[in-house]
Amino acid sequence: MITMDNIIRDGNPTLRARAKAIEFPLSEEDKKLAHDMMEFLENSQNPEIAKKYHLRAGVGLAAPQVDVSKRMTAVLVPGIEDDDEPIFKHVLINPTILSESVQLAALGEGEGCLSVDRDIPGYVPRHDRIKLRWYDLDGNKHVERLRDYPAIVVQHEIDHLNGILFYDHINKEQPLTVPEGTIILE
Numbered sequence: 288m289i290t291m292d293n294i295i296r297d298g299n300p301t302l303r304a305r306a307k308a309i310e311f312p313l314s315e316e317d318k319k320l321a322h323d324m325m326e327f328l329e330n331s332q333n334p335e336i337a338k339k340y341h342l343r344a345g346v347g348l349a350a351p352q353v354d355v356s357k358r359m360t361a362v363l364v365p366g367i368e369d370d371d372e373p374i375f376k377h378v379l380i381n382p383t384i385l386s387e388s389v390q391l392a393a394l395g396e397g398e399g400c401l402s403v404d405r406d407i408p409g410y411v412p413r414h415d416r417i418k419l420r421w422y423d424l425d426g427n428k429h430v431e432r433l434r435d436y437p438a439i440v441v442q443h444e445i446d447h448l449n450g451i452l453f454y455d456h457i458n459k460e461q462p463l464t465v466p467e468g469t470i471i472l473e
């Protein structure tokens with residue numbers, strides 16, 4: 288299983304590299320990685336397991352964060368209530384944002400990152416709505432429109448595949464400012 292010891296931290300060059308596209312059919316190694324990444328997210332969102340293995344909660348994990356420079360990320364956005372179905376639960380292979388809204392949005396509490404141990408205050412402006420294309424483990428193509436929180440999470444993860452970290456988007460001079468018209472998501 289993946290634990291925090293497997294997650295590389297800011298300063299490791301893999302986090303700043305452009306990850307490589309994955310070829311189909313997936314190797315057994317890539318299938319195991321996909322499974323293990325989603326399992327990490329499920330474990331990290333389970334209070335008992337997270338406590339036992341000292342896991343930081345995560346709603347997304349990208350392969351470069353476990354030092355694998357490949358275009359794969361797991362996303363697990365839980366439902367509102369504990370017993371609700373997840374809002375978005377997929378392993379995204381070779382994800383691409385096909386289109387994005389001019390409208391921007393930023394999380395009111397800013398962002399964190401499992402690969403960044405320090406708190407970095409500030410708004411992270413992202414596109415409020417995106418049209419996402421990805422391939423699943425069997426090579427099937429998916430296209431979905433996402434908005435608000437799920438869209439923010441997916442953009443954070445795709446950034447990881449392109450060597451971008453959340454704080455790259457924060458206004459250096461005035462961290463708590465955003466471009467005019469940006470929606471602040473509470």
Ligand SMILES: O=C(O)C[C@@H](Cc1ccccc1)[C@H](O)SCc1ccccc1
Nearest residue numbers: 344345346347398399400401402440443
């Ligand atoms: O480091 C990662 O990629 C996982 C991040 C993803 C993320 C952070 C902020 C905003 C969007 C996505 C972790 O999920 S950070 C911890 C966390 C846990 C639950 C909810 C929000 C953030």
Ligand code: NI
Nearest residue numbers: 399400401402
């Ligand atoms: Ni991150």
